[in-house]
Amino acid sequence: MDKRFLALLSEVFGLRECDIHPGLKKADVGTWDSLRQMDLVTTLEREYEVALDIPDILRMISVAGILEVLQEKGVVVGN
Protein backbone atom coordinates (compact mmCIF):
# COMPACT_ATOMS: atom_id res chain seq x y z
CA MET A 1 0.00 0.00 0.00
CA ASP A 2 1.46 3.31 -1.04
CA LYS A 3 1.67 6.52 0.94
CA ARG A 4 -1.21 8.16 -0.94
CA PHE A 5 -3.63 5.30 -0.19
CA LEU A 6 -2.62 5.18 3.45
CA ALA A 7 -3.04 8.93 3.76
CA LEU A 8 -6.55 8.75 2.28
CA LEU A 9 -7.69 6.02 4.64
CA SER A 10 -6.02 7.76 7.55
CA GLU A 11 -7.94 10.94 6.79
CA VAL A 12 -11.30 9.24 6.23
CA PHE A 13 -11.23 7.06 9.34
CA GLY A 14 -9.00 9.14 11.59
CA LEU A 15 -6.49 6.29 11.94
CA ARG A 16 -2.72 6.42 12.19
CA GLU A 17 -1.15 5.22 8.97
CA CYS A 18 0.89 2.65 10.89
CA ASP A 19 -2.36 1.03 12.08
CA ILE A 20 -3.69 0.47 8.57
CA HIS A 21 -3.05 -2.97 7.06
CA PRO A 22 -4.87 -5.25 4.57
CA GLY A 23 -6.37 -7.34 7.36
CA LEU A 24 -8.11 -4.37 8.94
CA LYS A 25 -11.92 -4.78 8.84
CA LYS A 26 -14.82 -2.36 9.22
CA ALA A 27 -15.80 -4.12 12.43
CA ASP A 28 -12.36 -3.38 13.90
CA VAL A 29 -12.61 0.38 13.41
CA GLY A 30 -14.99 2.31 15.64
CA THR A 31 -15.13 5.30 13.29
CA TRP A 32 -15.93 3.16 10.23
CA ASP A 33 -19.69 3.72 10.16
CA SER A 34 -22.06 4.28 7.25
CA LEU A 35 -21.28 8.00 7.06
CA ARG A 36 -17.53 7.33 6.88
CA GLN A 37 -18.28 4.67 4.26
CA MET A 38 -19.83 7.42 2.14
CA ASP A 39 -16.74 9.57 2.71
CA LEU A 40 -14.60 6.62 1.67
CA VAL A 41 -16.54 6.21 -1.57
CA THR A 42 -16.53 9.87 -2.55
CA THR A 43 -12.84 10.22 -1.62
CA LEU A 44 -11.76 7.20 -3.67
CA GLU A 45 -13.91 8.29 -6.62
CA ARG A 46 -12.40 11.75 -6.53
CA GLU A 47 -8.78 10.80 -5.91
CA TYR A 48 -8.54 7.81 -8.25
CA GLU A 49 -11.15 8.96 -10.79
CA VAL A 50 -13.08 5.70 -10.59
CA ALA A 51 -16.82 5.01 -10.48
CA LEU A 52 -17.94 2.76 -7.65
CA ASP A 53 -21.33 1.11 -7.87
CA ILE A 54 -23.40 -0.33 -5.04
CA PRO A 55 -21.98 -3.91 -5.24
CA ASP A 56 -18.45 -2.44 -5.12
CA ILE A 57 -19.33 -0.36 -2.09
CA LEU A 58 -20.83 -3.34 -0.27
CA ARG A 59 -17.56 -5.26 -0.75
CA MET A 60 -15.43 -2.48 0.68
CA ILE A 61 -15.71 -3.55 4.30
CA SER A 62 -12.04 -4.25 4.84
CA VAL A 63 -8.82 -2.70 3.62
CA ALA A 64 -8.24 -5.85 1.58
CA GLY A 65 -11.70 -5.47 0.06
CA ILE A 66 -11.00 -1.85 -0.86
CA LEU A 67 -7.71 -2.85 -2.48
CA GLU A 68 -9.44 -5.61 -4.41
CA VAL A 69 -12.12 -3.29 -5.78
CA LEU A 70 -9.56 -0.64 -6.74
CA GLN A 71 -7.41 -3.24 -8.47
CA GLU A 72 -10.42 -4.36 -10.51
CA LYS A 73 -10.89 -0.72 -11.55
CA GLY A 74 -7.31 -0.60 -12.78
CA VAL A 75 -5.96 1.38 -9.86
CA VAL A 76 -2.48 0.34 -8.74
CA VAL A 77 -1.91 0.85 -5.04
CA GLY A 78 1.76 -0.04 -4.84
CA ASN A 79 4.15 -0.45 -1.96
Place this chain on the structure above:
Amino acid sequence: MEIRGAVSLVTGGAQGLGLAIAGHLADKGSTVVVADVNADALARLPGGLEGVRMDVTIPEETKAVTADILERHGRLDILVNNAGMIFSEPFVNIMNPAAMMHDYGHFRDSLRVNLDSVFIVSSAAVEQMVRRRIKGVIVNISSISARGNEGQTAYSAAKAGVNAMTVAWSKELGRWGIRCNAVAPGFIDTDSTRGALSESIVKHVQSSTPLRRLGRPSEVAQAVAAIIENDFLNGVVFDVNGGLII
Protein backbone atom coordinates in the same frame (compact mmCIF):
# COMPACT_ATOMS: atom_id res chain seq x y z
CA MET B 1 -25.90 25.35 -10.51
CA GLU B 2 -26.93 26.64 -13.85
CA ILE B 3 -30.73 26.53 -13.96
CA ARG B 4 -30.80 26.56 -17.74
CA GLY B 5 -30.80 22.95 -18.89
CA ALA B 6 -31.41 21.50 -15.42
CA VAL B 7 -34.34 19.19 -14.69
CA SER B 8 -36.50 20.32 -11.76
CA LEU B 9 -39.28 18.75 -9.73
CA VAL B 10 -41.56 21.18 -7.88
CA THR B 11 -44.07 19.60 -5.53
CA GLY B 12 -47.37 21.34 -4.97
CA GLY B 13 -46.48 23.36 -8.02
CA ALA B 14 -49.83 23.62 -9.75
CA GLN B 15 -50.98 26.73 -7.93
CA GLY B 16 -49.98 29.54 -5.62
CA LEU B 17 -46.39 29.76 -4.46
CA GLY B 18 -45.42 26.48 -6.10
CA LEU B 19 -46.69 27.63 -9.47
CA ALA B 20 -44.72 30.87 -9.17
CA ILE B 21 -41.56 28.89 -8.37
CA ALA B 22 -42.15 26.41 -11.19
CA GLY B 23 -42.83 29.20 -13.69
CA HIS B 24 -39.73 31.12 -12.63
CA LEU B 25 -37.47 28.09 -13.03
CA ALA B 26 -39.01 27.36 -16.43
CA ASP B 27 -38.46 30.99 -17.46
CA LYS B 28 -34.81 30.56 -16.55
CA GLY B 29 -34.52 27.57 -18.86
CA SER B 30 -35.14 24.55 -16.65
CA THR B 31 -37.26 21.60 -17.65
CA VAL B 32 -39.84 21.67 -14.87
CA VAL B 33 -42.02 18.79 -13.72
CA VAL B 34 -44.86 19.97 -11.51
CA ALA B 35 -46.19 17.35 -9.13
CA ASP B 36 -49.47 18.04 -7.46
CA VAL B 37 -52.38 16.16 -5.96
CA ASN B 38 -54.88 18.61 -7.46
CA ALA B 39 -55.82 17.23 -10.88
CA ASP B 40 -57.93 20.28 -11.78
CA ALA B 41 -55.04 22.64 -11.09
CA LEU B 42 -52.72 20.40 -13.08
CA ALA B 43 -55.09 20.56 -16.02
CA ARG B 44 -54.80 24.35 -15.96
CA LEU B 45 -51.00 24.45 -15.94
CA PRO B 46 -49.55 27.00 -18.32
CA GLY B 47 -47.52 25.83 -21.29
CA GLY B 48 -43.92 24.94 -20.63
CA LEU B 49 -44.65 23.08 -17.42
CA GLU B 50 -45.05 19.34 -17.30
CA GLY B 51 -47.70 18.17 -14.86
CA VAL B 52 -47.91 14.87 -13.00
CA ARG B 53 -50.34 13.80 -10.33
CA MET B 54 -48.55 12.79 -7.14
CA ASP B 55 -49.50 12.51 -3.49
CA VAL B 56 -46.40 13.57 -1.56
CA THR B 57 -47.39 11.50 1.45
CA ILE B 58 -47.31 8.19 -0.44
CA PRO B 59 -43.75 6.84 -0.83
CA GLU B 60 -44.61 4.50 -3.71
CA GLU B 61 -46.05 7.37 -5.76
CA THR B 62 -43.03 9.60 -5.20
CA LYS B 63 -40.65 6.79 -6.12
CA ALA B 64 -42.59 6.11 -9.31
CA VAL B 65 -42.63 9.78 -10.30
CA THR B 66 -38.92 10.34 -9.69
CA ALA B 67 -38.05 7.15 -11.55
CA ASP B 68 -40.23 8.31 -14.44
CA ILE B 69 -38.47 11.68 -14.53
CA LEU B 70 -35.11 9.92 -14.70
CA GLU B 71 -36.42 7.65 -17.42
CA ARG B 72 -37.79 10.46 -19.58
CA HIS B 73 -35.27 13.24 -18.91
CA GLY B 74 -32.17 11.29 -17.92
CA ARG B 75 -31.59 13.27 -14.75
CA LEU B 76 -33.11 15.14 -11.81
CA ASP B 77 -31.06 18.12 -10.68
CA ILE B 78 -33.38 20.25 -8.59
CA LEU B 79 -36.05 19.31 -6.06
CA VAL B 80 -38.26 22.02 -4.59
CA ASN B 81 -40.29 20.64 -1.70
CA ASN B 82 -43.11 23.13 -1.77
CA ALA B 83 -46.19 20.95 -1.19
CA GLY B 84 -47.87 21.54 2.13
CA MET B 85 -50.87 23.09 3.74
CA ILE B 86 -51.12 25.99 6.17
CA PHE B 87 -52.92 24.77 9.24
CA SER B 88 -54.08 26.81 12.21
CA GLU B 89 -55.68 25.58 15.42
CA PRO B 90 -55.14 26.92 18.92
CA PHE B 91 -53.53 24.57 21.39
CA VAL B 92 -56.22 25.54 23.90
CA ASN B 93 -59.66 26.77 22.86
CA ILE B 94 -61.45 27.90 25.99
CA MET B 95 -64.57 28.57 23.94
CA ASN B 96 -64.96 24.87 23.25
CA PRO B 97 -64.96 23.23 26.68
CA ALA B 98 -66.15 19.89 25.31
CA ALA B 99 -63.00 19.58 23.20
CA MET B 100 -60.78 22.29 24.54
CA MET B 101 -57.42 21.02 23.38
CA HIS B 102 -55.84 20.88 19.92
CA ASP B 103 -57.08 17.76 18.15
CA TYR B 104 -54.32 15.17 18.04
CA GLY B 105 -55.51 13.78 14.71
CA HIS B 106 -55.24 17.26 13.19
CA PHE B 107 -51.73 17.56 14.62
CA ARG B 108 -50.65 14.28 13.02
CA ASP B 109 -52.31 15.19 9.72
CA SER B 110 -50.46 18.50 9.57
CA LEU B 111 -47.13 16.82 10.28
CA ARG B 112 -47.82 14.21 7.63
CA VAL B 113 -48.57 16.79 4.95
CA ASN B 114 -45.96 19.39 5.91
CA LEU B 115 -43.07 17.34 7.34
CA ASP B 116 -43.37 13.67 6.39
CA SER B 117 -43.92 14.70 2.78
CA VAL B 118 -40.56 16.47 2.62
CA PHE B 119 -38.86 13.36 3.97
CA ILE B 120 -40.73 11.06 1.58
CA VAL B 121 -40.13 13.03 -1.64
CA SER B 122 -36.53 13.83 -0.76
CA SER B 123 -35.83 10.16 -0.05
CA ALA B 124 -37.00 9.22 -3.52
CA ALA B 125 -35.08 12.03 -5.23
CA VAL B 126 -31.84 11.72 -3.28
CA GLU B 127 -31.65 7.99 -3.88
CA GLN B 128 -31.62 8.70 -7.61
CA MET B 129 -29.11 11.54 -7.22
CA VAL B 130 -26.69 9.44 -5.17
CA ARG B 131 -26.97 6.36 -7.35
CA ARG B 132 -26.27 8.45 -10.45
CA ARG B 133 -23.81 10.83 -8.78
CA ILE B 134 -25.95 13.83 -9.67
CA LYS B 135 -24.76 16.90 -7.76
CA GLY B 136 -28.28 18.12 -7.17
CA VAL B 137 -29.94 20.83 -5.11
CA ILE B 138 -32.84 20.50 -2.70
CA VAL B 139 -34.80 23.58 -1.70
CA ASN B 140 -37.32 23.06 1.07
CA ILE B 141 -40.07 25.62 1.45
CA SER B 142 -40.25 26.32 5.16
CA SER B 143 -42.11 29.17 6.83
CA ILE B 144 -41.70 32.05 9.22
CA SER B 145 -43.91 29.91 11.48
CA ALA B 146 -40.97 27.56 12.08
CA ARG B 147 -40.00 30.03 14.81
CA GLY B 148 -43.23 29.14 16.60
CA ASN B 149 -46.40 30.99 15.68
CA GLU B 150 -49.28 31.19 18.12
CA GLY B 151 -52.30 29.28 16.91
CA GLN B 152 -50.12 27.10 14.70
CA THR B 153 -48.66 24.41 16.96
CA ALA B 154 -48.68 21.69 14.32
CA TYR B 155 -47.66 23.83 11.37
CA SER B 156 -44.87 25.47 13.37
CA ALA B 157 -43.57 22.11 14.55
CA ALA B 158 -43.67 20.72 11.03
CA LYS B 159 -41.77 23.65 9.55
CA ALA B 160 -39.21 23.63 12.37
CA GLY B 161 -38.72 19.97 11.52
CA VAL B 162 -38.22 20.90 7.89
CA ASN B 163 -35.51 23.38 8.92
CA ALA B 164 -33.78 20.72 11.01
CA MET B 165 -33.88 18.19 8.18
CA THR B 166 -32.49 20.84 5.84
CA VAL B 167 -29.43 21.33 8.02
CA ALA B 168 -28.99 17.59 8.66
CA TRP B 169 -29.13 16.82 4.96
CA SER B 170 -26.77 19.66 4.09
CA LYS B 171 -24.19 18.01 6.33
CA GLU B 172 -24.86 14.44 5.26
CA LEU B 173 -25.29 14.96 1.53
CA GLY B 174 -22.58 17.55 1.01
CA ARG B 175 -20.01 14.80 0.50
CA TRP B 176 -21.97 13.74 -2.59
CA GLY B 177 -22.04 17.30 -3.87
CA ILE B 178 -25.75 17.57 -3.10
CA ARG B 179 -26.76 20.85 -1.48
CA CYS B 180 -29.81 21.37 0.71
CA ASN B 181 -31.26 24.72 1.75
CA ALA B 182 -34.61 26.14 2.74
CA VAL B 183 -36.57 29.27 2.01
CA ALA B 184 -38.73 30.50 4.86
CA PRO B 185 -41.36 32.85 3.50
CA GLY B 186 -43.17 35.28 5.72
CA PHE B 187 -46.72 36.12 4.82
CA ILE B 188 -47.08 35.89 1.05
CA ASP B 189 -50.08 37.12 -0.89
CA THR B 190 -51.52 33.82 -2.10
CA ASP B 191 -54.98 32.26 -2.07
CA SER B 192 -53.65 29.89 0.57
CA THR B 193 -52.69 32.74 2.90
CA ARG B 194 -55.93 34.61 2.26
CA GLY B 195 -57.88 31.44 2.92
CA ALA B 196 -56.08 30.70 6.17
CA LEU B 197 -56.14 34.20 7.66
CA SER B 198 -59.01 36.58 8.29
CA GLU B 199 -58.87 40.03 6.70
CA SER B 200 -58.16 41.62 10.08
CA ILE B 201 -55.20 39.30 10.68
CA VAL B 202 -53.84 40.08 7.21
CA LYS B 203 -54.04 43.80 8.01
CA HIS B 204 -52.29 43.20 11.33
CA VAL B 205 -49.54 41.25 9.58
CA GLN B 206 -49.08 44.02 7.04
CA SER B 207 -48.78 46.70 9.70
CA SER B 208 -46.33 44.53 11.69
CA THR B 209 -44.09 43.95 8.70
CA PRO B 210 -41.37 46.58 8.32
CA LEU B 211 -42.07 46.75 4.59
CA ARG B 212 -45.81 47.18 5.36
CA ARG B 213 -47.03 44.65 2.83
CA LEU B 214 -47.37 40.95 2.12
CA GLY B 215 -44.71 39.33 0.00
CA ARG B 216 -45.23 38.42 -3.63
CA PRO B 217 -44.95 34.82 -4.84
CA SER B 218 -42.41 36.00 -7.42
CA GLU B 219 -40.15 37.22 -4.60
CA VAL B 220 -40.08 33.76 -3.05
CA ALA B 221 -39.41 32.24 -6.47
CA GLN B 222 -36.45 34.60 -6.93
CA ALA B 223 -35.02 33.46 -3.59
CA VAL B 224 -35.35 29.81 -4.63
CA ALA B 225 -33.51 30.51 -7.87
CA ALA B 226 -30.76 32.43 -6.07
CA ILE B 227 -30.16 29.49 -3.76
CA ILE B 228 -29.98 27.08 -6.69
CA GLU B 229 -27.54 29.29 -8.57
CA ASN B 230 -25.13 29.86 -5.68
CA ASP B 231 -22.99 26.73 -5.42
CA PHE B 232 -21.59 27.55 -1.99
CA LEU B 233 -24.93 27.95 -0.21
CA ASN B 234 -25.61 24.88 1.89
CA GLY B 235 -27.57 24.33 5.10
CA VAL B 236 -29.11 27.78 5.00
CA VAL B 237 -32.66 28.71 5.97
CA PHE B 238 -33.21 31.84 3.93
CA ASP B 239 -35.85 34.21 5.32
CA VAL B 240 -38.03 36.05 2.82
CA ASN B 241 -40.34 37.93 5.13
CA GLY B 242 -40.03 41.67 4.61
CA GLY B 243 -38.25 41.96 7.95
CA LEU B 244 -41.13 40.56 10.00
CA ILE B 245 -40.13 38.76 13.19
CA ILE B 246 -42.67 36.66 15.04
